Amino acid sequence: MGFFRLVGSSSQPILGLVNSIVPKPAPSAVRLPTGFEPIPATPLDKIELVVRKLDEKKLAWVQTSAKDRASLLRRTLQTTLQVMKTAATVSTQAKGVYGAGIGEEYFAFVPIVSCLRELAEALDCNGAPKPYSLTRRPDGQYVADVMPRGLEGIFFGGWKGEIWVQKGKPPSQGRAYREPSKTGHVALVLGAGNQAAVGATDILNELFVNSAVVVCKMNPVNEYLGPYFRQAFAPLVEAGIMEVVYGGAAEGEKLCTHPLISAIHLTGSADTYNMIVWGKDNPNKIGKPKINKIVTAELGCVTPYLITPGEWSQSDIEYHASAVAGALAHNAGHNCIKPELIITAKDWPQREAFVKALRKALAESPCRAAYYPGSEKRAANFRKYHERAEALGNPHIAENCNEAKVQAMPFLFQAGLSPKQACMDVENWCGVLQEVAIPDCGSDPVAFLKQATLLANESCWGTLSCSLFVPPNVQNRHPAAVDEAIASLKYGSVCINAPSIIGFPCTRLSWGAFPGHTQKDIQSGNTVVHNTLLFDHVEKSVLHVPWRWYPTPYWLSRNRNLEGLAMAAAPFFANPSFLNLFPAALAALRC
Numbered sequence: 001m002g003f004f005r006l007v008g009s010s011s012q013p014i015l016g017l018v019n020s021i022v023p024k025p026a027p028s029a030v031r032l033p034t035g036f037e038p039i040p041a042t043p044l045d046k047i048e049l050v051v052r053k054l055d056e057k058k059l060a061w062v063q064t065s066a067k068d069r070a071s072l073l074r075r076t077l078q079t080t081l082q083v084m085k086t087a088a089t090v091s092t093q094a095k096g097v098y099g100a101g102i103g104e105e106y107f108a109f110v111p112i113v114s115c116l117r118e119l120a121e122a123l124d125c126n127g128a129p130k131p132y133s134l135t136r137r138p139d140g141q142y143v144a145d146v147m148p149r150g151l152e153g154i155f156f157g158g159w160k161g162e163i164w165v166q167k168g169k170p171p172s173q174g175r176a177y178r179e180p181s182k183t184g185h186v187a188l189v190l191g192a193g194n195q196a197a198v199g200a201t202d203i204l205n206e207l208f209v210n211s212a213v214v215v216c217k218m219n220p221v222n223e224y225l226g227p228y229f230r231q232a233f234a235p236l237v238e239a240g241i242m243e244v245v246y247g248g249a250a251e252g253e254k255l256c257t258h259p260l261i262s263a264i265h266l267t268g269s270a271d272t273y274n275m276i277v278w279g280k281d282n283p284n285k286i287g288k289p290k291i292n293k294i295v296t297a298e299l300g301c302v303t304p305y306l307i308t309p310g311e312w313s314q315s316d317i318e319y320h321a322s323a324v325a326g327a328l329a330h331n332a333g334h335n336c337i338k339p340e341l342i343i344t345a346k347d348w349p350q351r352e353a354f355v356k357a358l359r360k361a362l363a364e365s366p367c368r369a370a371y372y373p374g375s376e377k378r379a380a381n382f383r384k385y386h387e388r389a390e391a392l393g394n395p396h397i398a399e400n401c402n403e404a405k406v407q408a409m410p411f412l413f414q415a416g417l418s419p420k421q422a423c424m425d426v427e428n429w430c431g432v433l434q435e436v437a438i439p440d441c442g443s444d445p446v447a448f449l450k451q452a453t454l455l456a457n458e459s460c461w462g463t464l465s466c467s468l469f470v471p472p473n474v475q476n477r478h479p480a481a482v483d484e485a486i487a488s489l490k491y492g493s494v495c496i497n498a499p500s501i502i503g504f505p506c507t508r509l510s511w512g513a514f515p516g517h518t519q520k521d522i523q524s525g526n527t528v529v530h531n532t533l534l535f536d537h538v539e540k541s542v543l544h545v546p547w548r549w550y551p552t553p554y555w556l557s558r559n560r561n562l563e564g565l566a567m568a569a570a571p572f573f574a575n576p577s578f579l580n581l582f583p584a585a586l587a588a589l590r591c
Contacts, residue, residue: 027099027560030396032404033369036094036224041247044254050243051186054213055260057240058184062211066123066177069208072235073120077574080116080232084109084570087228091196094224095332096398096408098366103562104330107554110566111197111505112204112232114573118507118532119208127174127534131163134171137487142171146533147508151576155584158546161509169537176211177534187212188255190266193221194334194372198267200229201507202298203242205529206265213241217255219268220248221372256291263294265527267336273297273522285520296527298512300336300427301462303500306452306485309348309443310471317350317357319548320469320497322556325361327499328411330555332368333431334375337465337493337500340428343455345448346437355415355435359392367393367408368431375430379412382432385423386414389432425461445474449485457490463514464524465493465500472547486542490514492528498545499555508532509541551588561590
């Protein structure tokens with residue numbers, strides 16, 4: 001492991017040179033969404049039958065050995081690989097294509113592949129695989145080094161992913177395998193409407209981490225993925241431990257209140273959680289919750305990006321501005337991890353250069369169709385709050401603009417706000433972005449880190465994820481201040497020198513809110529998923545990425561070969577071998 005990590009890190013300058021001379025493909029055409037045929041709601045009597053059949057399997061499932069579960073996961077891995085291309089193509093009909101072919105939607109399935117393989121490897125170790133290393137911070141808190149492992153160290157050159165265990169808790173793993181249930185239970189997964197990987201990995205978490213049998217109700221926004229979930233997870237469906245249903249409020253109400261379903265997991269909004277737990281007639285959450293079930297949730301966040309002042313080259317500024325722009329544009333801003341707020345130092349001499357580069361990167365990004373219901377209203381509310389917001393983006397002419405169901409919208413960007421002027425208590429869930437410039441810290445990185453961390457922790461709604469960009473000269477001169485900032489950020493995922501959207505697909509890391517939210521103040525949720533090394537007491541994950549990473553990162557807006565990279569990466573993450581590494585490396589060099 002150490003060898004592969006060293007090789008991957010030391011090869012970065014060479015990869016940068018090769019990446020600069022390898023020919024890149026031309027961008028693919030832009031196509032706007034043409035929509036999809038709605039799937040009829042599952043009849044209520046059929047939902048009843050589905051739940052009862054699952055209930056009959058719950059005891060057999062908890063009695064299934066870890067070895068047999070690992071075998072089931074590996075069979076599921078193969079069926080998942082078989083449907084990815086078709087499912088990604090269908091997804092583009094619902095969302096559009098913006099210069100990367102089906103690459104963005106294909107990449108959404110890669111975390112499913114890695115999650116399946118990593119869970120199988122964890123169960124080979126009976127639910128307690130050893131991390132690369134386990135250390136303790138000065139206050140006694142455990143930190144596990146969990147990624148990359150093996151040949152992944154070459155693919156992720158110089159990366160380091162950590163799981164931070166809650167303070168005062170042991171670094172134990174695999175509770176469901178140490179203390180198996182004697183009865184089993186049925187869990188409902190309310191699928192997220194934005195990304196394929198979210199609903200799929202939520203299903204896997206309930207099945208293999210919580211040992212529940214699962215019924216997943218697809219979100220109407222992306223219900224077209226339901227048939228592909230069943231095909232991808234065919235071994236699980238055939239084993240009788242998972243099923244997919246469709247519908248809206250009535251079907252959701254039946255499932256949430258069904259007496260045989262004892263646990264609910266959702267990825268969505270705090271409003272949805274409150275509706276399920278407290279009911280629409282109890283907005284103030286008075287008295288007892290509406291339902292007496294376990295309800296776990298991964299919800300939204302006003303995601304902050306902390307841009308530390310220091311000595312940035314112009315190339316550095318353009319590189320990281322492109323990263324922020326790419327994270328905002330991804331999935332038309334319909335991600336709970338997209339940047340909502342960038343925090344800069346008002347008196348940093350290079351602040352204007354960074355804002356200018358960000359503005360340019362957004363202006364060059366194709367405008368996207370805001371396919372998620374309510375996006376236009378949310379963008380209008382943002383513009384009402386920030387009347388001077390700039391409308392940016394390339395107003396391309398799509399190949400099929402006459403057939404499009406949803407038209408493209410510009411990105412909205414408001415720069416130069418003070419902390420009092422910014423709106424930090426509303427997740428916008430569309431392609432909008434604010435910049436807050438902190439006064440009174442000059443260009444002192446230590447002072448900035450203290451103030452920016454405080455602002456992120458105390459003013460930004462939610463605790464799901466954040467990103468911290470720190471140039472090497474600051475890391476080298478002020479290591480204690482940087483470490484203190486990382487340690488004090490109260491977010492479930494902290495990405496260093498990379499956009500927050502990168503923390504999600506790294507499935508050995510945890511994904512979920514920082515601990516502490518309650519039923520009455522749920523904010524970003526109350527659980528973690530992914531976490532394929534099955535740590536019991538996760539506080540947060542921290543992903544360290546090199547200041548500059550080569551080849552062209554897949555998250556940059558200027559990446560040209562995302563489709564080729566995604567198709568080559570999937571076999572590698574399904575089976576990390578030298579044979580599968582070479583196609584992935586070649587595809588990466590063409591990005």
